[in-house]
Structure formats: structure tokens, C-alpha cells
Amino acid sequence: MDFKLQDIEAITNNFVEDQKVGSGGYGDVYRATHKGEEIAVKKLHQLQGLDDKQFHAEYRNLREVRHQNVVRLIGYCYQTQKKYMEHNGELVFATIMERVLCFEYMHGRSLDKHIQGNLY
Known part of the structure; x- marks a missing residue:
């Protein structure tokens, strides 16, 4: 399914910190609900x-x-x-890429904790 950014921003409340469930080297993961189903939204940095x-x-x-x-x-x-943004004290016209992957939401602890054998 091809999501529009505005729809993803709506279901994550504009990527609010309260909905963040994890973070990694390439992005942050947020918990959201889409069409009555809980999903994990991975927004790449x-x-x-x-x-x-x-x-x-x-x-x-x-x-x-x-x-x-x-x-x-x-x-x-x-x-x-x-969009225009500041970079090194100058106003530049930049290309901003938003890349997001949406997955089924898995309840429980994170995979990295499971692999490391941590109980919590």
C-alpha cells in the first residue's frame, strides 16, 4: 500500500514522542492505528x-x-x-526526502532485547 505522508503524520500525531516505541541507526519506530489495525511506522532518518x-x-x-x-x-x-532551510548560516533550497515503512505491530519486547536474551 502506498501511503501519503499526510496520512502517516495524522496516525502518528505528527510523529509525537509519546507514540515512539523504538529507535535505531536508520530511523525511529512509532505505534499507530490504521483502519482499526495497530501498525509500526518506521520513519527513516x-x-x-x-x-x-x-x-x-x-x-x-x-x-x-x-x-x-x-x-x-x-x-x-x-x-x-x-523547501528553504538554514544550513551553515545560509538559506538554501533543499530537497527533503521522507521515507517510511509500515509494518504489522508486534506486541511484547523489542527484537534486539529478545536476541540479547534480556527479559525486560
């Missing part, structure tokens, strides 16, 4: 110099996976916009 190969590869791989031990990909959002 704006990393300078990072191309989109990883995003496209992750999306292509995850949309094909159907396994009981892998969370199901619900959809994605890939949106670019141009």
Missing part, C-alpha cells in the same frame, strides 16, 4: 549522503516475504519536497 538503494532493497525484499517469524510489511511512503 534524514542522513546526508545516504542514497535510496537501501530503502528500495528493503522494500523489495520485504514485500515478497511471507513467513510466520517475519513481520508483515503493510506499506510505504516515499515523498520528496523542496
Whole structure:
């Protein structure tokens, strides 16, 4: 499913901290509800110099996976916009890329804690 950024912002209350359930090297994960179903929304960080190969590869791989031990990909959002912003004290016209992956929400502790054997 192709999500619009404004819809994702609405279900995450504009990515409010209260809905954040995790954070990693590439993005933050938020808990949201879409059409009555709890989902996990992974918003990738704006990393300078990072191309989109990883995003496209992750999306292509995850949309094909159907396994009981892998969370199901619900959809994605890939949106670019141009806007003025300050950079090194100057006003520049920048391209902002918003990349989001939406997954089924898994209750319980995080995967990294499970792998490390932590109980909480």
C-alpha cells in the first residue's frame, strides 16, 4: 500500500514522542492505528549522503516475504519536497526526502532485547 505522508503524520500525531516505541541507526519506530489495525511506522532518518538503494532493497525484499517469524510489511511512503532551510548560516533550497515503512505491530519486547536474551 502506498501511503501519503499526510496520512502517516495524522496516525502518528505528527510523529509525537509519546507514540515512539523504538529507535535505531536508520530511523525511529512509532505505534499507530490504521483502519482499526495497530501498525509500526518506521520513519527513516534524514542522513546526508545516504542514497535510496537501501530503502528500495528493503522494500523489495520485504514485500515478497511471507513467513510466520517475519513481520508483515503493510506499506510505504516515499515523498520528496523542496523547501528553504538554514544550513551553515545560509538559506538554501533543499530537497527533503521522507521515507517510511509500515509494518504489522508486534506486541511484547523489542527484537534486539529478545536476541540479547534480556527479559525486560
